Amino acid sequence: MSRKNLLSGLMGPTDPQAPSPAPAPGPSVSGLDPDRPRFARGAIGAISRSVADLQARALVEIDPALIDAGGVQDRLESDDAEDAALRASIAEYGQQVPVLVRPHPSAEGRYQIVYGRRRVLALRDLGRPVKALVRALDDRDLLIAQGQENTARRDLSFIEKASFARQMLAAGYDRKIIGDTLSMDKTLISRLLSVAERVAPEVVEAIGAAPSVGRDRWLALADAIEAGDHAASDVVAMVNLSGGATSDARFEAALAYAKGPKPARNRPAPQRIDSVNGMPLAEAERRGGRLTLRFEKRLDRGFEDWLLTELPALHRKWSEGA
DSSP, X not given: OOHHHXXXXXXXXXXXXXXXXXOOOSOXXXXXXXXXXXXXXXXXXXXXXXXXXHHHHXXXXXXXXXXXXXXXXXXXXXXXXXXXXXXXXXXXXXXXXXXXXXXXXXXXXXXXXXXXXXXXXXXXHHTOOEEEXXXXXXXXXXXXXXXXXXXXXXXXXXXXXXXXXXXXXXXXXXXXXXXXHHTOOHHHHHHHHHHHTTSOHHXXXXXXXXTTOOHHHHHHHHHHHHXXXXXXXXXXXXXXXXXXXXHHHXXXXXXXXXXXXXXXXXXXXXXXXXXXXXXXXXXXXXXXXEEEEEEOTTSOTTHHHXXXXXXHHHHHHHHHHO
């Protein structure tokens, strides 16, 4: 057999109508997946594996209308300006970085996005096909790939990571898998979940990514919501009414509402001190354990200096009489 015919046979049967040979009867090898393709040994096996690797690395062009969402929601909001800039860049220079998809597990001929959602949406708007790598991933591997891509970018906010972890936990994954997906240890995952489990998802979605807000302030919001016994729907309504232009501003509105108005302090009015002839001399005000004297501008010149000089003697006189 010529080398050309040998390679042709590895890519598939030469006659598309010819039936595939039935597997030989016999017990399966323990520990191997019976559905997993097996390569022959030696040179033929090496070539077969090389062809399979090349197929896995090959780029394909896919109609963006055939690509559906996959995994869990990692972004809480989109930036119109950034999306427009990405769309303009792809329009001018083309798609430089491929996306990763997997065959849809329940819809033949369709795909699910693993990462690269913004590129897919930009290409859909431009009416161009998507350059993609196709991987046969199960749900667990999809989430791990998605999480590793997010970690590599390092631009997810604290609450976006917390939301990602909460969705994985709700899907039945244990904390070790969640930690592997986000490249975090169990302590950090617990911190994420401590917020995600106390702030309702609808509140998080109404606020958005809040990139400037870290764990401590999200915990402060959770404490304030619980202390005030606020319903999630009420917090969402107040966030929407605030009209915050950014997610950071919407977080501040939520926190201000949850904490409630600051109680007014009943501070005593400043005490007026008159001179011997009944003219206003000074005002005395007590605040925070301090006494402040404010003298009138028209006070006789030199009195302040005299008072400062006499204070030690006045204090000694007061001490002796106490």
